Amino acid sequence: MIWRCSAGAELFSLMALWEWIALSLHCWVLAVAAVSDQHATSPFDWLLSDKGPFHRSQEYTDFVDRSRQGFSTRYKIYREFGRWKVNNLAVERRNFLGSPLPLAPEFFRNIRLLGRRPTLQQITENLIKKYGTHFLLSATLGGRESLTIFVDKRKLSKRSEGSDPSANSSVVTLETLHQLAASYFIDRESTLRRLHHIQIASTAIKVTETRTGPLGCSNYDNLDSVSSVLVQSPENKIQLQGLQVILPEYLQEHFVQAALSYIACNSEGEFICKDNDCWCQCGPKFPECNCPYMDIQAMEENLLRISETWNAYNSEFEESDEFKLFMKRLPMNYFLNTSAVMHLWTMDSNFQRRYEQLENSMKQLFLKAQRTVHKLFGLSKRCHKQPLIRMPRQR
Structure with a gap:
């Protein structure tokens, strides 16, 4: 009798301990679930992350976008010509x-x-x-064409439930879409016309057609x-x-x-x-075959445009407010030597920055002119008449 009482007490304590452990685990699971619900975004977002397997998959990205819009089902039918x-x-x-x-x-x-x-x-x-x-x-040789239909089952079911039973021919069901997709390769134009009509009349489907490669090569x-x-x-x-x-x-x-x-x-x-x-x-009939006149003329016109741009930069600099303000500060009643002009130059920081801007533009333009001249010399080195080249110079 004493053994039974002690065994019963031990069993009761074990049951109480198990209930306490189960209750603690249940509370812990609820807490974790609550925290995860607060911070979760989407169960498939990791697939499209930088380290996910579908990071650069355009087809999967389109599928996820359609899924977020409510399209839960996708029908896809395609064929690929033998790539001979x-x-x-x-x-x-x-x-x-x-x-x-x-x-x-x-x-x-x-x-x-x-x-x-x-x-x-x-x-x-x-x-x-x-x-x-x-x-x-x-x-x-070959080609590939495919038809993809994204379906929102919720909108499709609502449309079917709200329709008149006597007008079953106009009701769009999943079976109807499946039959249309299967008939795509048999009668493409009428199938697409019917699908586009359904897409316009209802927002329950989205139709995408893809055709790559030169199709119809199996007829040859x-x-x-x-x-x-x-x-x-x-x-x-x-x-x-x-x-x-x-x-x-x-x-x-x-x-x-x-x-x-x-x-x-x-x-x-x-x-x-x-x-x-x-x-x-x-040959004797083409004495100037080594002289590409069209290319040489294009290079000469390019050099002329560079010279015009060079002069335009100088004119813009002379018309700038910094240059005009510097000229106003110069004394007009006596001559200035070089050291006096340099002293006034160093005192005007705005004018120095404007001149540095002009100098950088001139350097880039001069390098471009040098490259053009080198190409021009290479094209015209076997011509009987050499082009006249004038490089722009700093003032």
Whole structure:
């Protein structure tokens, strides 16, 4: 009996201790929850912070903005055309078991017509002007289009409840939106027209359409011959190769020289490099091919504008209040030597600051004029007539 009483007392004390611990934990949880409710902003804000995983995700940012506006559901449907890789077989099969290059017969015929020792003009007329200087080595084709519908279920349900049951055709439900999204790729224009009508009539949805890349490229049979569907982007750059790699060895060096003359000299001369200097050796019909008159004229006009700006700065300085006030303080009844003028100069701090402003502007303008003159000398060094250059000088 004594053992039962002692055991009962011990059990009662343990139960009391457990209730006290549970009550303390409950109060602590309530206190923490109250504090967190006061300081909490949004459970998803950390995702968009500087260290969050979606810091630079534009799609997630748009989703959060729509969510804060009340749009709780998002339907998104998209398709991406196969990003076909186009490779030129002429380069890949060049040394494959001695197989011939898969080139066009007309291209072979033009190479044979050139002979063993063609001139640069013949290469330009028969190859470069017909086929260019490079060919497509590899590229990616394709495109992507998507339709996104943000839905505010609360507004949608209110609209459905307040509508007339006899006009079920005009009631917009989630099932209706799902069917419209599914029919986007079947009949795009009518689907968008219906969705835009719903968006205007009700604020329950927001529709966004995204189309990237040249679409419709799956309609072409031969993608290698279609240049308008090439996708040019930073992560996917079109790779080109010089045409000389598929020419016979005896033509490669002459082709490169003809291509440089065609691009750099505009087919008016032969491109020559010697002693770290390159120029065009002009043909008899174009004696001034090394003299870009249009560029030289633009540089001369730029120098003229710099001189006009230089004079305008001086005129503004002479018309300034600081300059006029300094001139009024000078004595007019006797001559001043240099030391007297310097003494009056040092006594006028406002005038000194105004002159420093003029001096800084003049320095920047003079550096700009120097750069223009250097470019002008570089462009006109092989011209028969050298330009007349006058640099602005300080007064």
